Amino acid sequence: MSGRHHGLSRLDQLTKICLQGGGPSKPFAQTLGRLMPPNPVQIKNITHADVIHALHDLSETMRATENEDGPADAGMTFLGQFVDHDVTLDATSALGTRIDPSTIPNVRTPSLDLDCVYGAGPEASPHLYGAGEQEQFLMFGRHDNPLDLARTCAGKALIGDPRNDENIIVAQVQGIFIELHNILMSKRVEDGDEAKDIKACAHDGIAKHVWHDHVAPKLANFEEVRRFIRLHYQWIVWNELLPAFVDQACLDHAMKHHLFGWDAPVMPVEFTGACYRFGHATTQHQYAMQRGADAKGLFATVGFGPRPADANMDMDMFFGMSGGDAPQKARPVGPSLGSPLFELPFVHSTIELAEIEHTLTVQQSRNLALRNMVRDRYTYQLASGQQAAARLGIDKHVHVPEALKAKGITKTPLWFYALQEAQEHGGGKLTGVGGTIVAAVFANLLKRDPTTYLHIPHFKPWGGFGGQPSCMAGLAAYVEKHRGHIKDPKSLMCG
Numbered sequence: 001m002s003g004r005h006h007g008l009s010r011l012d013q014l015t016k017i018c019l020q021g022g023g024p025s026k027p028f029a030q031t032l033g034r035l036m037p038p039n040p041v042q043i044k045n046i047t048h049a050d051v052i053h054a055l056h057d058l059s060e061t062m063r064a065t066e067n068e069d070g071p072a073d074a075g076m077t078f079l080g081q082f083v084d085h086d087v088t089l090d091a092t093s094a095l096g097t098r099i100d101p102s103t104i105p106n107v108r109t110p111s112l113d114l115d116c117v118y119g120a121g122p123e124a125s126p127h128l129y130g131a132g133e134q135e136q137f138l139m140f141g142r143h144d145n146p147l148d149l150a151r152t153c154a155g156k157a158l159i160g161d162p163r164n165d166e167n168i169i170v171a172q173v174q175g176i177f178i179e180l181h182n183i184l185m186s187k188r189v190e191d192g193d194e195a196k197d198i199k200a201c202a203h204d205g206i207a208k209h210v211w212h213d214h215v216a217p218k219l220a221n222f223e224e225v226r227r228f229i230r231l232h233y234q235w236i237v238w239n240e241l242l243p244a245f246v247d248q249a250c251l252d253h254a255m256k257h258h259l260f261g262w263d264a265p266v267m268p269v270e271f272t273g274a275c276y277r278f279g280h281a282t283t284q285h286q287y288a289m290q291r292g293a294d295a296k297g298l299f300a301t302v303g304f305g306p307r308p309a310d311a312n313m314d315m316d317m318f319f320g321m322s323g324g325d326a327p328q329k330a331r332p333v334g335p336s337l338g339s340p341l342f343e344l345p346f347v348h349s350t351i352e353l354a355e356i357e358h359t360l361t362v363q364q365s366r367n368l369a370l371r372n373m374v375r376d377r378y379t380y381q382l383a384s385g386q387q388a389a390a391r392l393g394i395d396k397h398v399h400v401p402e403a404l405k406a407k408g409i410t411k412t413p414l415w416f417y418a419l420q421e422a423q424e425h426g427g428g429k430l431t432g433v434g435g436t437i438v439a440a441v442f443a444n445l446l447k448r449d450p451t452t453y454l455h456i457p458h459f460k461p462w463g464g465f466g467g468q469p470s471c472m473a474g475l476a477a478y479v480e481k482h483r484g485h486i487k488d489p490k491s492l493m494c495g
Contacts, residue, residue, distance in 0.1 A: 259436065
């Protein structure tokens with residue numbers, strides 16, 4: 001075997017080589033970047049405090065205390081959060097402190113590779129995996145709740161990205177993928193008919209010599225299962241998640257064209273800091289976790305700690321399944337979001353905006369809508385929605401909200417603008433500026449990475465995930481049906 005780094009005896013090395021050498025342009029950057037020039041706050045006849053107050057007033061117009069059903073299943077909101085945590089993590093910039101995006105390391109790999117589940121694999125992230133015959137199985141479950149994430153003695157989740165324990169729904173989306181891996185690993189070890197399907201799919205589109213050079217024989221089963229799951233995950237993102245929230249015309253156009261050129265940043269702050277944050281606006285006021293249970297606020301059971309069994313969710317309550325009850329729905333994309341996001345329970349201190357000598361109150365600091373817009377204006381200094389529309393040649397008019405106009409502000413923060421577009425022109429889906437940027441970034445990720453499903457022209461989801469209204473529902477249903485097939489699950493439990 002050649003060209004393998006210590007701790008990287010895995011198929012990821014193939015992606016690393018392909019993306020960092022000889023591709024269509026420069027490699028996937030490990031920092032964020034800009035599509036448009038910075039747009040600093042211009043103070044004229046008002047103060048920075050006035051700007052903050054205007055943004056706070058605007059955020060309060062967004063507070064929803066009743067559910068509103070859009071077209072997407074409720075689970076898609078949290079699958080979207082899971083995907084966000086798979087492709088980007090800014091762990092260095094401080095909210096309210098101006099920073100050049102090109103200096104911000106993206107801790108996540110900017111590709112749809114499920115590193116939020118797998119970490120760097122069993123050799124480089126052994127704390128996520130079992131031991132002995134199960135050293136290629138992911139840790140999962142606690143003895144008090146076998147469907148919770150595995151945890152340390154301090155209650156911290158043993159997962160590739162700790163943010164996926166932020167709330168009890170995204171934690172269970174994480175759990176679906178962990179359990180699926182363990183089920184399919186058990187099937188692969190047994191080497192039956194399903195194992196043959198897994199192997200054939202995993203090797204599709206990769207030359208034998210490439211597999212030989214980049215996969216250690218002892219990791220062959222693991223890499224086959226991981227690539228099988230990755231391919232289906234990528235297909236779900238493009239064919240189910242994005243169409244649930246983004247105008248199909250934007251997606252079709254992005255797939256046919258390279259909208260920003262090959263030298264544009266792979267992970268622009270206009271995406272990470274604004275347009276892809278549309279998912280916040282699809283969060284409902286409250287959810288029922290199980291059939292017949294009362295609906296509760298998102299943080300009624302706090303994340304970042306052991307989950308009680310009565311907070312385990314019935315999957316068909318969040319992803320529509322054949323023969324099941326009608327699933328709960330996400331909000332339509334628009335300028336409102338469920339009230340729990342205005343009271344983030346894990347925020348306990350004020351945010352200091354040192355450069356403008358202003359401090360948010362604790363209550364303001366817990367307001368996610370306000371945080372988004374402060375990050376836009378003072379951390380990233382993003383182009384306004386109007387500037388982005390002009391740059392992209394989008395001529396659909398979107399008015400400046402009254403809360404901003406009252407302070408003499410004539411441009412709209414990009415995040416809010418994208419939500420307005422969705423409400424006014426997209427029928428509850430991203431369109432215009434927001435739809436264009438989100439579609440372009442994901443199309444770019446799929447095109448640049450030669451190991452994605454997009455480069456297998458005949459790819460279609462496995463029949464084992466069939467019989468459901470969507471592949472995501474099929475995947476969840478498969479996990480529910482086969483979780484008893486995991487080899488020795490108790491040895492994988494912790495916490």
